[in-house]
Amino acid sequence: MRNLTATICLAVALLLGTSGVSWSQDFQKGFSAYQSGDYATALREWTPLAKQGDAFAQYNLGVMYGDGQGVPQDYKTAVKWYILAAVQGYAKAQYNLGVMYDKGRGVPQNENTALKWYRLAAEQGDSRAQYNLDEMFDKGRGVPEKVIPPAVAEQSLSPCPSDPDQSYDNCFGTYIFADGDKYVGEWSDDKLNGQGTYTFADGDKYVGEYKDGKKNGQGTYIFADGDKYVGEYKDGKKNGQGIYTSASGHKYVGQFRGGDFNGQGTYTSAGGEEYVGHFKDDKFNGQGTYTFADGDKYVGQFKDHKFNGQGIYTSASGKVEEGIWKDDEFQYAQKVTPPAVAGQSLPPCPSDQDQSYDNCFGTYIFADGDRYVGEWSDDKLNGQGTYTFADGDKYVGEWSDDKKNGHGTYTFADGEEYVGEWSDDKKNGHGTYTFADGEEYVGGFKDDNYHGQGTLTYASGKIEEGIWKDDEFQYAQQVKPPVVTGQSPTPESQRSTDPNKVVSASSGSGFAVSSNGHVITNHHVIDGCQNVKIHHNGKSFSATVVTYDPQNDLALLKGDFRPSTVLSLSTNSPELLQDVYVAGYPFGRNVSTGVKVTKGIISSLTGIGNNFSNIQIDAALQPGNSGGPIIDDKGNVVGVAVARLDKIKTLEEFGSLPENTNFGIKTSVVRSILESKNISSLKSNRASISKTALGKLISDGTYYLSCWMTITQIEKMRTKKVFFENHE
Numbered sequence: 001m002r003n004l005t006a007t008i009c010l011a012v013a014l015l016l017g018t019s020g021v022s023w024s025q026d027f028q029k030g031f032s033a034y035q036s037g038d039y040a041t042a043l044r045e046w047t048p049l050a051k052q053g054d055a056f057a058q059y060n061l062g063v064m065y066g067d068g069q070g071v072p073q074d075y076k077t078a079v080k081w082y083i084l085a086a087v088q089g090y091a092k093a094q095y096n097l098g099v100m101y102d103k104g105r106g107v108p109q110n111e112n113t114a115l116k117w118y119r120l121a122a123e124q125g126d127s128r129a130q131y132n133l134d135e136m137f138d139k140g141r142g143v144p145e146k147v148i149p150p151a152v153a154e155q156s157l158s159p160c161p162s163d164p165d166q167s168y169d170n171c172f173g174t175y176i177f178a179d180g181d182k183y184v185g186e187w188s189d190d191k192l193n194g195q196g197t198y199t200f201a202d203g204d205k206y207v208g209e210y211k212d213g214k215k216n217g218q219g220t221y222i223f224a225d226g227d228k229y230v231g232e233y234k235d236g237k238k239n240g241q242g243i244y245t246s247a248s249g250h251k252y253v254g255q256f257r258g259g260d261f262n263g264q265g266t267y268t269s270a271g272g273e274e275y276v277g278h279f280k281d282d283k284f285n286g287q288g289t290y291t292f293a294d295g296d297k298y299v300g301q302f303k304d305h306k307f308n309g310q311g312i313y314t315s316a317s318g319k320v321e322e323g324i325w326k327d328d329e330f331q332y333a334q335k336v337t338p339p340a341v342a343g344q345s346l347p348p349c350p351s352d353q354d355q356s357y358d359n360c361f362g363t364y365i366f367a368d369g370d371r372y373v374g375e376w377s378d379d380k381l382n383g384q385g386t387y388t389f390a391d392g393d394k395y396v397g398e399w400s401d402d403k404k405n406g407h408g409t410y411t412f413a414d415g416e417e418y419v420g421e422w423s424d425d426k427k428n429g430h431g432t433y434t435f436a437d438g439e440e441y442v443g444g445f446k447d448d449n450y451h452g453q454g455t456l457t458y459a460s461g462k463i464e465e466g467i468w469k470d471d472e473f474q475y476a477q478q479v480k481p482p483v484v485t486g487q488s489p490t491p492e493s494q495r496s497t498d499p500n501k502v503v504s505a506s507s508g509s510g511f512a513v514s515s516n517g518h519v520i521t522n523h524h525v526i527d528g529c530q531n532v533k534i535h536h537n538g539k540s541f542s543a544t545v546v547t548y549d550p551q552n553d554l555a556l557l558k559g560d561f562r563p564s565t566v567l568s569l570s571t572n573s574p575e576l577l578q579d580v581y582v583a584g585y586p587f588g589r590n591v592s593t594g595v596k597v598t599k600g601i602i603s604s605l606t607g608i609g610n611n612f613s614n615i616q617i618d619a620a621l622q623p624g625n626s627g628g629p630i631i632d633d634k635g636n637v638v639g640v641a642v643a644r645l646d647k648i649k650t651l652e653e654f655g656s657l658p659e660n661t662n663f664g665i666k667t668s669v670v671r672s673i674l675e676s677k678n679i680s681s682l683k684s685n686r687a688s689i690s691k692t693a694l695g696k697l698i699s700d701g702t703y704y705l706s707c708w709m710t711i712t713q714i715e716k717m718r719t720k721k722v723f724f725e726n727h728e
Contacts, residue, residue: 027057034060039070050081053618053660055603056577058085059093066096066105075106086117088616088661089604094121095129102132111141122207123220123230133207160187185210200224208233223247231256240452241610246270253612254279255429263421263429266612276668277302278407278421286398286406289672299675300325309384312678349376374399389413397422420445430551435459442551443468453609502530505709509584509628510534511637511702512563513670514679517541519557520670521627521705522642523548526555528717529707534559536703543705546677552613552669553642555627556677557705565700567629568682569667570636574615578602581694582619582641582664583702584628595702597695600660602638607663614663615639621662628702630664634685635697639664 030045043064049057058081065071066078079100085093098117101110115136121129135141160173168175168187175183185196192198192210199205208219214236215221221229231242237259238244244252244261254265261267261279268274277288284290284302291297300311307313307325314320324331349362357364357376364372374385381387381399388394397408404410404422411417420431427433427445434440443454450456450468457463467474508525512518519534526532527550532543534557541559548555582598600619607614617630621641630639643663674681689697709717 027054030057030060039064043070050084052600052620053084053088053603054601055085055088055090055093055618058082058088059090059096062093062096066100075100077106079106086120089124089606091121091124091126091129094118094124095126095132098129098132111136115141157186257423257428262423276672280406289675312675346375446470499711502708502710503714504706505529505714506707507585507624508626508705508707509624509641509702510557510705511583511627511629512566513556513569513674513681515563515566517559517561517563518546518674518679519543519559519703519705520640520673521555521557522640522665523550523553523555525627525705526557526707528713529709530713531708532557533706533708534561534703535706540706547673549669549673552665554640554665554669554673556673556679563701565697566682567631567637567697567701568635568684569671570632570634570638571684572636572638573668574602574605574638574666576602576605578638579633580617580619580638581631581633581698582617582621582625582628583631583698584625584641585704586622586624595699595704597698603661613666613669614642615666617662617664618660619662620660627705629698631694631698633688633694635689635694636667636684637670638667640667640670 026045026049030042030049033039033041033045043061046054046057046060050061062078062081062085063069065074065081067073071077079097082093082097082100086097094117098114098121100106101117102114103109107113115133118129118133118136122133157170157172160168160171160175164175168190171187172185173187175187177183180201182199183192183196185192185198186194188194191213193212194210195208196210197205197207203224204222206215206219206221208215208221209217211217215233216235217233218231219233226247227245229238229242229244231238231244232240234240238256239258240256241254242256249270251268252261252265254261254267255263257263260282262281263279264277265279266274266276267279267284272293273291275284275288275290277284277290278286280286283305285304286302287300288302289297289299290302295316296314298307298311298313300307301309303309306328308327309325310323311325312320312322313325313330321330346359346361349357349360349364353364357379360376361374362376364376366372369390371388372381372385374381374387375383377383380402382401383399384397385399386394386396392413393411395404395408395410397404397410398406400406403425405424406422407420408422409417409419415436416434418427418431418433420427420433421429423429426448428447429445430443431445432440432442433445438459439457441450441454441456443450443456444452446452449471451470452468453466454468455463455465456468456473464473506525508521510519510521510525513520526545526548532545534541534543539561541561543557543559546556546558579599579601582600583595586596598620600617602615603618604616606612607616615630615638617639619630621643625641626643628641629637630641632638641662642665671681
């Protein structure tokens with residue numbers, strides 16, 4: 001048996017092997033000093049960067065303290081720096097943490113924790129972590145506590161019998177099947193239960209969780225042909241959130257059900273084309289956006305991988321075709337077609353209801369008084385339609401074989417409403433359910449029940465946010481970052497205020513996206529506001545809310561003014577280590593009235609919990625920065641500032657305070673909200689601009705936003721929003 005690798009590779013060797021990275025001048029200076037053996041200078045240059053949240057500087061300091069280079073050897077300090085880099089998703093820091101916990105260096109020896117960090121690094125492709133992980137499973141080391149059967153929770157699992165004909169129960173062992181397949185892992189009741197590695201005779205390999213002999217939970221499946229899936233499983237099939245990467249370069253990130261792409265997701269082809277939208281049975285189905293490599297773009301409805309229904313096709317040359325599509329062919333222009341009548345391109349159904357309704361559009365009144373208006377196929381409700389029930393309920397959306405399937409809105413006679421995804425006549429996928437009393441749930445559904453990640457806001461203001469199962473709240477998501485809007489209140493500042501007087505309650509930031517006065521900000525900035533005002537150059541303008549997206553925390557405003565400067569949206573995907581500038585009005589106007597700018601890098605391409613609509617940055621964010629633009633060196637917006645990591649929760653979770661671990665919403669999400677309102681964005685800049693030009697662009701295009709509420713409203717929103725201490 002091979003010995004477990006415990007070598008910690010030096011950061012500088014790894015950094016030298018990283019191509020296409022543009023390091024800061026200070027980092028490069030430290031790097032050059034390290035190469036020449038001047039460790040004191042390397043420490044002096046890297047320490048401030050590490051404190052600012054630079055994961056690579058943090059990792060390098062961990063190596064130096066771990067090896068005693070320029071400082072006395074100090075494993076505890078090395079672990080501290082590794083943790084800071086590892087929680088930002090840096091695989092090599094995660095691997096080194098695994099080694100530290102595995103060997104008990106600077107921390108108590110803990111094979112379970114070592115396994116955790118090895119797994120995180122292995123899932124990012126770190127070959128050393130993958131090797132160590134395989135060896136640990138092979139030896140039965142580091143079995144996670146959460147999968148240890150209750151009967152042996154206080155001790156390690158015993159080895160399984162050497163005789164494969166004996167019972168394998170509550171043990172850890174290796175079994176070779178008659179067809180050549182091999183399993184190494186945990187067993188219970190003669191079944192694969194817990195964590196394990198299954199190697200198929202044909203070369204496929206699965207590393208992950210099992211339940212009753214089937215893949216269940218988180219796992220990684222590597223195909224012999226080079227394809228790879230990392231994500232959730234249920235009953236042996238891909239179910240939940242996951243990433244599928246093909247050997248040819250295609251990639252899908254999104255929801256799975258029954259082993260197929262089902263739900264919301266992003267598909268990127270090897271040739272650079274991209275689809276963002278709804279999937280059904282591995283095909284584009286529902287609403288989506290397809291961007292071609294040559295710059296052409298289609299935004300609209302899809303069916304079985306083809307343009308079908310209402311859509312807008314914009315060619316790179318600027319030509320626009322807007323209207324009804326069928327099987328990728330443009331049928332006719334129709335500027336505004338409600339979804340419920342999108343099928344009017346079909347011939348009318350027979351006036352005699354006893355005749356066959358096939359590939360037609362018509363009205364059918366049922367014997368019980370129900371009424372359906374929409375598309376038909378094979379005498380069944382198929383396509384887009386509106387079903388009005390005799391009792392007053394109403395559904396507007398997609399149908400398949402007489403059942404609600406796809407996206408739709410169901411309005412109940414008592415005022416309740418569900419907007420979201422359906423499957424087999426039940427709420428399945430992501431949706432929003434609003435009750436008549438104001439209570440609202442936003443999140444995942446399964447078979448008509450709350451299931452998965454979700455937020456339930458009661459009419460009283462109480463919030464339950466976290467994981468749900470079968471309509472029951474399971475536990476809170478500890479790592480969700482708080483929103484950043486303003487300063488916390490004190491009751492003393494409100495005692496003498498008229499409870500019905502409208503006051504300036506909180507603030508945020510925003511930026512212009514059109515010459516007609518459209519401004520993007522965060523939803524939480526304007527949430528609950530009676531009035532919103534846009535302030536710039538000593539003037540204020542009342543704003544109306546055009547639309548908002550609570551799930552992605554975005555809002556689109558329109559002010560009665562003509563912006564002197566409109567910011568362009570980047571058409572490129574954000575890049576790791578890309579230099580960015582964050583503009584906004586931190587702490588409102590308490591510090592000064594001018595816009596403030598901080599500089600940093602993109603430190604991760606995902607947010608908390610692998611939120612692929614977010615990026616992580618190390619540029620400083622403060623209360624009031626929310627909604628401000630994150631800009632690249634060309635002056636293009638690459639994201640919208642949204643949140644910072646909760647320091648206390650992170651300290652409790654990881655034993656160390658986070659520094660400059662902040663988040664932004666990707667521009668692709670902003671572009672979707674603009675496209676939904678037919679708002680064209682400015683063409684992006686292709687070349688870098690001077691700091692002077694960049695500063696003027698930021699100053700002229702970034703706005704201070706104020707939220708106005710009554711004291712009574714503030715009291716009701718206190719659990720959901722943060723307010724000024726003193727109200728104007």
